[in-house]
Structure formats: structure tokens, C-alpha cells
Amino acid sequence: MDSVTFARQSFLEACESLVVACESDDDVEAQAAVDKATVACGVFSSVQGRFHPAHDEESAEERYVLVQALEECSAKVFGTDRLGFQIAGKLDSIAPSLCAPWLSVLKSLASSSSAMSVHAKSSAASLANLWPELGGRGGLRSTRWRARAMAADLAALLSVHELTSSPEVIHQLLHLLIHGLALTDSEWQVRFAAITAALQVLEAFHAFLPKALLARQICGILVISLDGQPEVQKVAIDWISTRFQSLAYNHEVIVQELLDSFVQAVASSVAAKKNRNVTDVQGLDGLPDGSLLLDAASAIVQLQLLPHLPLSEVGCFNDSRVDRVPLLLLSAAAALEDAEGQESKATTPGLMQLLRSLGIYDMSLLTMLEGKHCTYEGASLARTYNRLGVIDEETAMNLERVGTTTILNCLSVAMDSSYAVTDTLSSKELSTSRLSSSSTGKWTAVKQLNALESITEALQIPAELTQTYKDADAGAKVTKFLACAQPLISVAITITKNHEWTPQEAWERGDLVENLTLSLASFASNIIPRDATSLATEGLSNLAISATNHLSDALQTKINARASGGEKKMLIGLQALALKLLPTALPRLKKVLKTGSRSATEDNLARVTGETDNLACAIVAAHQMVYCLKQVQYPNLGSHSELVIPTVLIALDHYSPLVKRQAMMAFIHLADNLSPTELRWYKDAILDAVTRSVIGCEDLWPVVVQMSVALVTRIEGKNSHSQWYPVVMKEMLDELERHRDDEARRTVWMQLITPQLEAMGILLVAHFKVLLPLLFHWLHANDDTTCLLVLAKLHTIVIHTWPRIPFHAKRIYEELVHVRNEAESRKSGPQICVAVDEVHHLLQLLAPSEKSVCS
Numbered sequence: 001m002d003s004v005t006f007a008r009q010s011f012l013e014a015c016e017s018l019v020v021a022c023e024s025d026d027d028v029e030a031q032a033a034v035d036k037a038t039v040a041c042g043v044f045s046s047v048q049g050r051f052h053p054a055h056d057e058e059s060a061e062e063r064y065v066l067v068q069a070l071e072e073c074s075a076k077v078f079g080t081d082r083l084g085f086q087i088a089g090k091l092d093s094i095a096p097s098l099c100a101p102w103l104s105v106l107k108s109l110a111s112s113s114s115a116m117s118v119h120a121k122s123s124a125a126s127l128a129n130l131w132p133e134l135g136g137r138g139g140l141r142s143t144r145w146r147a148r149a150m151a152a153d154l155a156a157l158l159s160v161h162e163l164t165s166s167p168e169v170i171h172q173l174l175h176l177l178i179h180g181l182a183l184t185d186s187e188w189q190v191r192f193a194a195i196t197a198a199l200q201v202l203e204a205f206h207a208f209l210p211k212a213l214l215a216r217q218i219c220g221i222l223v224i225s226l227d228g229q230p231e232v233q234k235v236a237i238d239w240i241s242t243r244f245q246s247l248a249y250n251h252e253v254i255v256q257e258l259l260d261s262f263v264q265a266v267a268s269s270v271a272a273k274k275n276r277n278v279t280d281v282q283g284l285d286g287l288p289d290g291s292l293l294l295d296a297a298s299a300i301v302q303l304q305l306l307p308h309l310p311l312s313e314v315g316c317f318n319d320s321r322v323d324r325v326p327l328l329l330l331s332a333a334a335a336l337e338d339a340e341g342q343e344s345k346a347t348t349p350g351l352m353q354l355l356r357s358l359g360i361y362d363m364s365l366l367t368m369l370e371g372k373h374c375t376y377e378g379a380s381l382a383r384t385y386n387r388l389g390v391i392d393e394e395t396a397m398n399l400e401r402v403g404t405t406t407i408l409n410c411l412s413v414a415m416d417s418s419y420a421v422t423d424t425l426s427s428k429e430l431s432t433s434r435l436s437s438s439s440t441g442k443w444t445a446v447k448q449l450n451a452l453e454s455i456t457e458a459l460q461i462p463a464e465l466t467q468t469y470k471d472a473d474a475g476a477k478v479t480k481f482l483a484c485a486q487p488l489i490s491v492a493i494t495i496t497k498n499h500e501w502t503p504q505e506a507w508e509r510g511d512l513v514e515n516l517t518l519s520l521a522s523f524a525s526n527i528i529p530r531d532a533t534s535l536a537t538e539g540l541s542n543l544a545i546s547a548t549n550h551l552s553d554a555l556q557t558k559i560n561a562r563a564s565g566g567e568k569k570m571l572i573g574l575q576a577l578a579l580k581l582l583p584t585a586l587p588r589l590k591k592v593l594k595t596g597s598r599s600a601t602e603d604n605l606a607r608v609t610g611e612t613d614n615l616a617c618a619i620v621a622a623h624q625m626v627y628c629l630k631q632v633q634y635p636n637l638g639s640h641s642e643l644v645i646p647t648v649l650i651a652l653d654h655y656s657p658l659v660k661r662q663a664m665m666a667f668i669h670l671a672d673n674l675s676p677t678e679l680r681w682y683k684d685a686i687l688d689a690v691t692r693s694v695i696g697c698e699d700l701w702p703v704v705v706q707m708s709v710a711l712v713t714r715i716e717g718k719n720s721h722s723q724w725y726p727v728v729m730k731e732m733l734d735e736l737e738r739h740r741d742d743e744a745r746r747t748v749w750m751q752l753i754t755p756q757l758e759a760m761g762i763l764l765v766a767h768f769k770v771l772l773p774l775l776f777h778w779l780h781a782n783d784d785t786t787c788l789l790v791l792a793k794l795h796t797i798v799i800h801t802w803p804r805i806p807f808h809a810k811r812i813y814e815e816l817v818h819v820r821n822e823a824e825s826r827k828s829g830p831q832i833c834v835a836v837d838e839v840h841h842l843l844q845l846l847a848p849s850e851k852s853v854c855s
Contacts, residue, residue, distance in 0.1 A: 007043035008069035010036055011109075015076055015083060018102075022090035027098070030091065034101050040073075041108040073109055078130060089138030092147065099138065100146030107154040130158065131169045140176055148185065149193035152177060156197030159204065170205050171213060174198055178220040188229035195224050195232060199239050206249070215254050216289075218244065222258070222299035223292060240303060255305050259324055262293040263391060266331040267398040270338050294335075294350045297328060301357040322388055325364035328354065330381045333410040334402045355410050359417030363444065368411060369451035369491065376411060378402035405483040412487035412494075419498035445501035449509055452495060452516055455488050459519040461527065463616035466658065482528065482540065489523065489543045492516070496550040503555045514581055514588075516551065520544045521627035522620055525662075552577040571636065578631035582640050585628060590647040592621040596654045615656055622651050622662035629666050634673040641678045644670065645686070652689050660693065661700055664707040671710035679715045686711060687724045694731040701735075702748045708732065709756045718759060725760050726767070733770045743786065746778055750789040757796050764797060765804045771797075772808065776815050784828035787819065791835035798842045809847035816840055 014037035021030035047066055077084030084106045091099045133139060139151035155173055181194035199221070206214060221244075225236040244251050265287050300306055306328075307321045332351045339345050358365065368376050375381050382400035385391045391399070462481055464474035506513055523544035557576040560568060571579065596618045625647065629637070637644060648670065651663035667686070670679070679686065690708050697704045708728050716722040732749065739745050757764060764771065779790045794812065798805050805812075820836050823829040 003043055004047055004066050004069050007040040008073060011040035011073045012076060014040065015087070018087045018091075019083070022087060022094060025094045027095040030095050030098055034098050034105065037105045038101065038108075041105050045108060045111070077106060077109065086133065086138070088142075088147070088151075089133060089136060092137050092142050092144065096142075096144045096147070099142055099144050100150050103139070103147055103150035103154060107150060107157060110154060110157050131172065134158075135172065135176060140181065145185070145187035145190050148181065149187075149190045152181060152190070152193040152197040156200040159201050167208060170201065171209070174201055174205075174209075174213075174217050177201070178217055178224070182224050182232070183220055188227075188232055191224070191227065191229065191232045192235065195221070195235050199235070199243075203243065215257055218249075218254055219258055219289075219292060219296045222303070223295040225299045225303065226295060237303070240305075245305075251305070252307075255300055256307070258293065258296050259300065259306075259328070260390075261289075262297045263327060263331045263399075264395060265290050265293050266335045266338075267391075267395040270334050270398045270401065271394075291347055291350065294347055294354065298350065298354045298357050301328070301354065301360065304360065306361065322385075322390055323364050323367075324390070325358055325361045326368050326375055326381055327385050327390065329358055329365075329368075329410050329414060330378065330399055330402060330407060332358075333378075333406045334399055336410065337402055337406045352413065355413040356417040358414040359419075362415070362418040363447060365411060365415055365418060366444075366447040366451045366495075369454050370447065376407050377404055378407060381407075405480065405487075408484050408487035408491075412490040415491045415494045419494065445499075445505055448495050448499060449501055449506065449512065452492060453509070453512055455492050456512065456516045456519050458488055459485060459522070461522050461616070461620045465528065466616040466619040485523065486540055486543060489520070489540070489547050492520075493543070493547045493550050496547065496554045499554045503557070506555060513551075513555065513577075514585055517548060517577065517581060517628075518585060518624045520548045520551070521624045524548060525623040525627040527620065527623040548577075549574055574631050575633065575636065578628050579636060579640070581628065582632070582643065586625070586640075586643050586647050589621040589625045590650055592617050593625075593647070593651045593654060593659065596656060596659065618654060618656060619658045619662075622654075622659040625651065626662045626666045626669070630669050632673070635675065637670070637673050638675060638678050641674055641681070645679075645682045649682070649685060649689055652693060657698070657700055661703055664693070664700065664703045667707045668703075668710050671707075671714045676714055676717060679711070683715050683724075687715065687728065691724075691727055691731050694728070694735055697735070701745050702752075705732065705749055705752045709752055713755045713759045716759070720761065720763060722763075725756070725763055729756065729760065729764075729767055733767060733774065736774055737770060740774060740777060743781070743783060746774075746781075746786060747789065750786075750793055753793070754796060757793065758800055761800045762803065764801050768801075768804075768808065772811070776811070779815055779819055780822070784826055784832065787826070787832055788828065788835055791819075791832070791839060795835070795839050795842065798839060798846070802842075802846050805843070806847040809843050812839070812843060816843075 014033040017033035017036070018030055021027070021033060077087075084102075088099055088102055088106075091102055134151060134155055135141065137143070138147075140148055140155065142148050142151065155177070159170060159173060177194045177198035182191050182198060185191050185194065198217070202209075202217060202221075209217070221236050221240065225233055225240060227233045227236070243249070269287055269290070307324055332354050335347065335351050339348055339351075375384060379400040382391070382396040386393060386396035462477060465478050465481065467474060521544075523540055526541050528540065552574040555577060557572065557580055559571045559576040559579050595614050629644065629648075632640075648663050648666045651659055651666065654660055654663070667690075690711055693700070693704055694708060712724055712728050716724055719725075732753075736745065736749060775790050775793060778786050781787060798812075816836050816839060820833065823832040823836070826832060
């Protein structure tokens with residue numbers, strides 16, 4: 001055993017050399033001494049490894065020599081003076097790079113000593129006495145990460161093999177390893193060593209730890225399972241899945257206590273909001289362990305440790321199995337609402353992560369939306385959990401203040417993540433991203449369809465939204481409704497994108513498909529006035545359009561139709577869905593619209609117009625009708641023309657301008673997507689209604705002109721003997737005569753009337769008595785746009801009524817002369833001159849004898 005004797009002598013000499021080197025700040029000598037000690041420990045390890053536990057008498061002498069050497073060396077560095085850690089502390093100052101190698105030497109020595117059952121001669125060689133240095137700059141608080149990692153390993157080794165250590169020291173060691181290093185250190189190698197060491201210590205001492213201290217350490221381990229470094233994360237997850245959930249730990253109670261602590265922390269934060277000063281720390285991060293509890297809650301959710309017995313199935317008071325998913329969602333919503341307007345938003349990312357993690361429990365989330373157990377109101381949720389004994393009265397009072405809009409937004413975030421959850425926690429035992437209770441099947445399909453029914457009911461447009469004037473109460477109701485509508489539609493999109501139900505099951509759910517489609521159509525048709533609320537209504541409309549598209553995709557509707565060429569083809573998607581719904585939806589909408597038509601109000605106009613609910617329903621129905629019709633393109637509307645046209649005519653006959661506007665938009669679509677033959681079956685009824693709509697149309701003028709021109713030109717075409725061209729033109733000109741100085745009206749009319757002017761041709765001459773004076777009056781208007789539009793209309797009229805133009809050429813010439821003279825002072829003078837010359841050129845061809853502009 002000469003090698004052991006030599007190693008012992010070398011180690012002791014290295015220690016003396018290190019003491020001298022540290023005093024003289026000689027890093028070269030220190031390096032040599034550390035290397036020498038490393039070699040010596042290597043000899044100890046190699047010799048110790050040769051001994052079998054059941055050693056025979058022949059090796060007793062060799063074993064005795066090794067034990068004596070290890071005992072002497074251990075006493076030197078771990079004895080009363082704790083020389084080993086004194087050296088480590090000084091090396092951290094003079095040669096930081098040597099601190100880790102030296103701690104490695106100490107670890108190797110301790111490991112060999114433990115294997116050989118060696119104890120230092122001095123009773124001071126215990127963890128309790130070594131702790132001041134081990135937990136100081138020479139150990140766990142070293143500036144070098146390798147030294148911190150090595151110190152963590154050494155601390156675990158010393159504590160595990162010395163069960164008589166002071167409880168206080170073990171508590172401090174666990175706290176420093178978990179909360180001081182594993183959770184916060186910037187180097188993942190240190191975090192890895194710290195959590196590994198901490199778990200070794202915890203396994204040895206957990207039975208002796210107070211419950212509160214054990215819960216706090218496990219809280220930290222749960223948070224470490226979310227570490228971004230896979231190696232660190234795996235250590236924590238493996239321990240949780242194999243040891244924490246074993247009989248050795250009462251994990252269900254600990255998990256429940258941690259979740260309750262998080263909920264109470266949120267409630268305390270909400271309660272303190274009213275009493276905060278500007279300088280106070282605000283939000284969850286201002287509370288002790290607030291952020292830690294939040295991360296622990298996220299880990300519990302992701303690790304699928306969360307109790308989730310549905311609320312409707314809880315049979316006894318304070319049942320530990322009660323579903324805490326809605327409660328966690330409510331708490332996260334409260335914390336997010338509490339953080340609004342606060343400077344500190346440090347916990348917001350963590351709260352969003354918690355919400356996304358809750359997507360694993362999709363069945364619990366769907367239950368919150370079911371009509372029978374609909375529990376997304378803050379007060380309803382808080383009172384339910386208070387009644388079940390999960391939260392106390394004070395906590396319930398604080399949580400019930402959370403707004404429904406915030407809860408629904410949180411629910412939307414969770415549901416959106418429900419079907420996109422990835423294996424964040426990389427453990428074989430936790431490889432599934434969704435719970436077995438959420439497995440695909442009939443039960444999930446029922447839950448999803450129930451949720452869609454509740455969403456459909458919640459999306460019913462309130463009467464206040466359709467009112468032109470809104471008082472404070474009505475405005476608040478509208479604002480709340482629109483704020484809640486957005487997350488509800490987002491949830492509907494999530495469900496339809498990831499549906500478990502079959503199209504047949506959806507169609508068999510009564511009017512679910514029709515009701516949901518019409519509810520979404522209300523938003524998609526821009527029923528919300530842009531001045532109704534400050535919310536982004538355009539975004540809500542786009543969201544509803546996306547929802548209808550996903551619904552049609554989920555239903556996989558297919559309909560045989562005919563193409564524009566006459567051949568048959570298969571329609572799919574939203575157009576097919578709209579076509580399938582028209583036979584049932586339009587009669588339903590027609591019935592609502594009929595209550596406000598002229599025929600229905602002749603007998604009792606005051607009664608009907610006084611019922612704001614009837615009017616609101618009619619406005620909503622009109623928007624729904626237009627949206628459904630616009631989804632169907634030519635030539636597929638033709639087969640439903642006998643149903644479509646009477647419905648739109650009734651809407652056009654309504655007393656409300658809001659309903660009439662939608663009917664006009666519908667007729668514009670029909671003019672483009674029904675053939676002239678199909679429209680002519682209702683020719684007199686349509687054009688009579690059009691003519692009456694022109695009279696006194698006020699704000700509807702732009703859409704009236706567009707509808708009138710589109711319908712009369714589509715139905716009558718080039719029919720020079722048509723009786724409706726003159727009638728429609730007369731009513732429009734009379735309306736223009738009454739508002740001859742209205743710039744907006746004349747501009748719209750001249751922009752849209754060209755197709756009718758061209759179609760009427762020589763029939764326009766009959767209207768020259770009114771038409772030409774109007775044009776000549778507008779020709780001298782102050783705005784250049786009107787002047788250019790009039791010249792363009794004159795050009796069109798001259799071309800299509802040329803046989804009669806010579807009789808009016810002189811007057812036209814005179815007006816052109818004045819305009820040409822005025823053009824020099826106009827901003828658009830060059831364009832006006834060009835337009836004048838074009839008309840003048842035509843007049844020269846038709847009436848060359850009249851005076852020329854050029855002269």
C-alpha cells in the first residue's frame with residue numbers, strides 16, 4: 001500500500017502548499033498544489049474501488065491503511081478548522097478558476113470516505129459545522145459557476161451520509177439549493193447540479209421536514225419542471241412522476257394546498273387594489289411568493305396533477321376532487337384584470353402561460369359553456385366554489401368582481417390552446433398532451449355541441465344595439481355585449497376547427513346549425529354601427545366571417561348545382577351551406593320582416609312601430625338575410641327565386657330605413673346573380689317597389705340609385721318600349737329637383753346613372769325638360785368633380801340621343817363656352833378643357849351650323 005501512503009503524504013503537503021499560496025496570492029503554486037491533491041484523491045478512489053463489500057481477511061491490512069489515510073486527510077480538510085472550505089473561499093478571490101477543481105477534490109475525498117465508512121476524528125466534521133463555509137463564497141455562493149455546481153454536489157453528499165445533521169442546516173441547504181440556485185442561477189449546469197442535489201437531500205430528509213417547509217420546497221421543484229433547459233426540466237419531472245406521486249408523499253393534499261394558496265394570493269391582490277398607494281408594489285408580483293405560486297400552478301396543470309371532477313358531480317362539501325379548472329381560470333382572469341393599468345406586469349406572461357396550460361382540460365372548459373351548467377360569470381363561479389367549501393367567503397367576494405368579458409377572454413385563450421397543446425413536459429409518463437377524459441368520442445361531441453348552443457344563445461343581438469340613440473345604460477349593455485361576443489366567437493371557431501362531432505350529429509341537433517349560422521351572420525354583415533362603440537367592430541366582423549367558414553368546413557355540406565354554362569357541378573363550403581339553409585331560414589326571416597311591412601302596419605301602425613323589440617328583430621333579420629343571400633352566386637340562386645324575391649320585397653316594404661337599406665343591398669346582389677328571365681317573373685312588383693323607394697329616400701339615396709339602376713337595366717335591358725325606364729327616371733329627377741344643390745346626391749347619381757342613360761337611348765329626350773336644366777345648373781358648381789361628371793354625362797347623352805341633339809345644340813354650346821372660360825380659374829382646368837373639347841367635337845359632327853366654342 002505504498003501508493004496510498006504516498007497519496008496521503010501528497011495530499012497533506014498539497015493542503016499546506018495551498019495555505020501558503022493563498023496567503024502569498026501565488027496562483028501558480030496554488031495550481032500545482034490543486035493538481036497534486038487531485039492526483040492523490042484519484043489514487044484513493046482507484047484503491048477504494050478494488051475493495052469488495054464482502055472483503056476477506058487478506059485485504060484487511062490494505063483496507064486499514066486506506067481508511068487511516070482517508071481519515072487523516074478528511075480530518076485535515078473537514079475538521080475543526082474547515083481548512084478545505086477556507087482554502088476554497090480564498091481561491092475564489094485569488095484564483096477563481098481553481099475553486100471548482102478544489103471543490104471537486106473535496107467531493108472526491110468525501111465520496112471515498114463515505115464508501116469506506118470513514119468519519120473524521122473531530123466531531124466538528126459535520127454538515128452543521130461545515131455549513132457556514134459551504135454556504136459561503138467558497139461554496140454555494142461562489143462567483144464561479146463550476147464552483148457552485150461542485151459545491152451543490154458536495155453538500156448533497158455530506159448531508160445524505162450524515163443523517164444526524166442539524167434540521168435547521170438541512171432547511172437552509174434545501175432552500176439555497178432550490179430557491180437560491182435551481183430556480184434563479186443563470187447557468188443551467190448549476191441549476192442541474194442544484195436540483196439533483198436538492199432531490200437527494202429531500203429524499204433522505206422529507207419525513208423529518210415540517211409540512212409547510214416541505215410544501216414550499218415542492219412548490220419550487222414544480223416551478224423547476226418548467227425550466228427552459230431540457231436537462232434541468234427532466235430531472236424535476238422524473239422525480240415528480242416517479243417519487244412525488246408515490247405513497248411516500250401525500251401529493252394530492254400538497255397540490256390542493258398550493259392551488260388554494262395561489263387562489264388566496266390572487267384574492268388578496270384584488271382586495272388590496274383599492275388601498276394601494278402609487279408607490280406600492282402592485283399585482284401578484286408584489287405579494288410574497290406570488291410569482292412562485294403562479295408558476296407552480298402552471299406546472300401542476302401541465303403535469304396533469306389538477307383535480308377535475310366536474311362541478312355537477314361533486315357530492316359532498318369540500319371534496320378534494322372538485323374540478324379546479326374553472327377556479328384557476330377565474331383566478332387568472334382576476335389577476336389579469338388587476339394588472340390592467342398597473343405599471344408592473346411582470347406576472348402577465350406567467351398568467352397567459354397558465355391559461356394556455358389549462359387547455360389540456362378541454363372537457364372542463366367546455367362544461368363552463370354548457371347551457372345547463374353555464375359558469376363563466378364571475379359571481380356564479382365564485383359562489384359555486386364557496387358553496388362547495390373550496391374557497392372562503394372573503395375570497396369569493398373578491399373573485400366575484402371579475403368581469404365576464406375578462407373571463408371569456410381567458411376562456412378563449414385556454415380553448416384556443418386546447419387542441420394545440422404540445423408535449424411541453426418531456427416525460428414518458430406525461431407524453432400525452434390531453435387527458436384521457438378528453439379523448440375523442442361521443443361524450444366530447446356532445447359537450448362541444450352543447451357549448452355551441454350556449455354560444456348561439458349568448459350571441460343574440462340585443463335590441464339596444466340597433467337603436468340610433470343610446471342612453472348610458474343601453475350604451476353600457478352594448479359595450480359589454482360586443483366585448484363578450486369576440487371571445488365567444490373565437491371559442492366557436494376553436495370548436496368548429498377541432499370538432500369531434502359528425503356533420504350528421506350537428507344537423508340532428510334541431511335548429512343548431514341554422515341558429516348558429518344566423519347569429520354569426522349578424523356580425524359578419526356589419527350590423528354594428530362604427531359609432532356604436534369604441535371596439536374594433538371590423539375585427540369582430542372578420543372573426544364572424546372566419547367562424548362561418550370554419551362551420552361550413554366542419555359540416556362538409558355538398559349540394560348538386562348547375563354551373564353558368566348549364567352543366568352540373570358539386571358545391572361545397574359556405575355557398576353550399578347557405579343554399580341548404582335558405583328553404584328554412586328565409587321563411588323564418590320573412591315572418592319577422594313582415595311585422596313591419598306597409599301591409600302589416602296599415603291597420604295598426606302605432607302598435608307595431610311602438611314595439612322596439614319587433615323593430616330590432618327586423619333589423620337583425622334583414623342583415624342575416626343579406627349575408628345568407630350574398631354567399632350564393634350565379635346561377636345557384638335561380639332555383640330559390642320564388643322564395644328569395646318575395647322575402648326581399650317584404651323587407652323593402654318595411655317602414656324602417658335600416659331594414660330598407662338591407663333590402664336594397666339584397667336586390668343589388670340579386671340583380672347580379674339572377675337572370676333577367678328569373679327577375680321578370682316579378683318585374684312589376686320589383687320595379688314598382690323600386691319606384692316607391694326613390695321617393696323621399698333621404699339618407700338611402702346612394703343605395704337607392706345603385707339598386708334602381710341595377711334592377712331596371714337588368715330586367716328591361718334594351719327594351720325601348722319599356723314603361724319602367726321613364727317612371728324610374730322621372731322619380732329620380734324629381735328627387736334631384738327637390739335637392740338640386742345637394743352636392744352628395746348629384747355626385748352619387750352621376751357616378752351611377754350611366755348604365756341607365758345608355759340603356760334608355762332616345763327615350764331620354766322625353767326627360768330633357770328636367771334633365772338638361774339640372775345638368776346645366778350643376779355644370780357651374782363650385783366643385784370640379786361635379787363639373788367633370790356633368791361633362792361626362794353630356795357626352796353620353798349626346799351619343800345616345802344624337803338625332804335630337806341639333807335642337808338643343810345652341811344651348812349646349814353656350815354652356816360649354818361659359819365653362820371653358822371658367823376653367824382657367826379652376827384647379828382641374830386642364831381636365832375640364834379636355835372634357836369640353838370632347839363634347840364640342842361631337843356637337844360639331846351633329847350640328848356643324850351652330851356657333852363653335854373655339855370662335
